[in-house]
Amino acid sequence: MVLKLLQKIFPTKRERDIRQLLPLVEAINREYEQLHGLTDAELRAKTDLFRSIIRERTESYRQQIESLREQLRTRELSYEERLDVYDRLAKLDEEEYRLIQATLDELLPQAYAVVKEACRRLAEMQYTYEVVGHQVVWDMVPFDVQLMGAIVLHQGKIAEMATGEGKTLVAVMPLYLNALAGRGVHLVTVNDYLARRDAEWMGPVFRLLGMTVGCIQSQMSIPERKRQYQCDVTYGTNSEFGFDYLRDNMALDPNDIVQREHWYAIVDEVDSILIDEARTPLIISGPVVSSNEEFVRMNPRVRRLVEVQTRLINQIVAEAERLLRSGDKEDRERAGKLLLQAHRGLPKHKRLLKLLADADVKQLLHETELYYLRDQGIHLHELDEELYYTIDEKTHQVDISEKGRQLLANTGEDPDMFLIPDVGTEISVIEQNPELTTEEKQRRKDEIFRLYAERSERVHVVNQLLRA
Incomplete structure (x- = not known):
């Protein structure tokens, strides 16, 4: 009896976290109910609206940053002056980043509701398509617990989910939200097959909402990799992303650089990739047998x-x-x-x-x-x-x-x-x-x-x- 009373007075960390997430989940579902009457084109237009909000709020920062970069390109500056410009650039980048994050947090209920509505429409029409050579019928609409997982991922935390609980679908919402900034987002998984499968599997949702989806595979050429990285959302393996980063830093020609700036990434099997596989460094070696x-x-x-x-x-x-x-x-x-x-x-x-x-x-x-x-x-x-x-x-x-x-x-x-x-x-x-x-x-x-x-x-x- 006493134990139950104490548990009510002092809830567990998990219970406190859920209580904090529930108002957001309710807000998402309220927004979701209001989207049913929109046409597909009007639903897709929500993506443009969200992007325009972010662009308008960050326009002054972009102008200041571009002005400083133009100074570095065109003016003869002393060493101290260049250092001062770089310091100002770093400060502006940090302020712009905080503003974008605050805007994304504000847009989260609407953006997640839009993704949920896209999923519902695909399920209603029994959308059939091919995933790694197999015919698949879309039948997924996020549950509340999946919305919670998606919120946690946007917050930069780890979401632990068992196989079959819909991790792949959960990742779509924070990927969509963070891709609105126009910087490109990455989904890091453990092998080429899963990267391709997930990109093809979740692709219809992104495309319905006007976003492009790419997938990095081994043996891809530089131009093809570049095209995949230019997509709003890019799936790939930790080793491919890592080696592309290393190659970009060794590139002699700027045209050979394939990646954009690093903005937001979700790591699947995070314990394996950031702990187990992290013990093995990525090495670009000298000549070996082809x-x-x-x-x-x-x-x-x-x-x-x-x-x-x-x-x-x-x-x-x-x-x-x-x-x-x-x-x-x-x-x-x-x-x-x-x-x-x-x-x-x-x-x-x-x-x-x-x-x-x-x-x-x-x-x-x-x-x-x-x-x-x-x-x-x-x-x-x-x-x-x-x-x-x-x-x-x-x-x-x-x-x-x-x-x-x-x-x-x-x-x-x-x-x-x-x-x-x-x-x-x-x-x-x-x-x-x-x-x-x-x-x-x-x-x-x-x-x-x-x-x-x-x-x-x-x-x-x-x-x-x-x-x-």
Whole structure:
């Protein structure tokens, strides 16, 4: 009784946050109800209206900033005078940024309501389109909890949402709102497939509201990248955005610079990208074996790897079939393990797919997977170490096991040539070695960077061939 009373008097942090968000959610829904009677053209005109409000409020700042930049371009200024101009520019940029943010905060209920209305219209007309080669019917309209997540993302905070709760849709609202400033916004995700999927999936909403959507993919040319970055909203991976930034800073010709200023970004899987992957630096290396040469070298090795894995999966699936026929409980459990193992090794294996067409077998696979995924999946290595490589269908990632690296390496070669070094750890070991001179430390660091670039390229080629 006392505990319940205290909880009412002293709500949790989560409850306090929700209370602060509810008035905004109610305001969005009020605005949303007033948009139903608009035509599509009138709804699209809301985007132009929002943009014009921001332009009008920031016009004086833009004029002052352009005037100062013109001075830098055309006038002969002393070193002290140039420093003074740069200081004034920085101050004006900061003041303009604060004004734009205040304006966006003011426009948030209307802008989010416009996005919600666009979603409703697409759902009502059962809008059908293609996403990464599959026909999709739009059926999503943001719920209140998704509106809350979208508000939190605009505020620069982390929104934690489980798979299937609509993270991709939630991101559309803050992306639309912040793109109104005309500076371009980025959605950072973990791989090329997800970047393309999300750009194509959410594209109809942005286009209905008069915004352009781009997507950065590996192997794109400089002109094509530039076109994608000129869009209002650009989807891409952390590595592509990072390498484009590095290349822009090394560009000798201004026409080779592809990115615009960095204004606003949402990072998907933020823990993975900003913590796990942040331990591996992005390095633009010197000359290494070209991708084409590496493809030629790796192709027969990968073919050998796939053939051996396919034979292994054939045996695993055949054994699972035999165990399923016995009807014994222990045999059923062993069959579940084998089914999961086969699914992680070759998810598109024809005999496996035929087995999984049976609802009971599919349920067994699901139950076994849940068992092995508990405790953050620490038991999965028991299955994976017997395979040559594993394929994660959800993330489209391929992981080569120790057995796989041994098979890929030719006689006399080091299997570690397919293992990417942990640069952060290696650099730390070098820095903490008191016996090394400064020159020797730098030499060893350069060697680590060279090794990282070489092996990253090789592993990337192998993964591409395995996905083919």
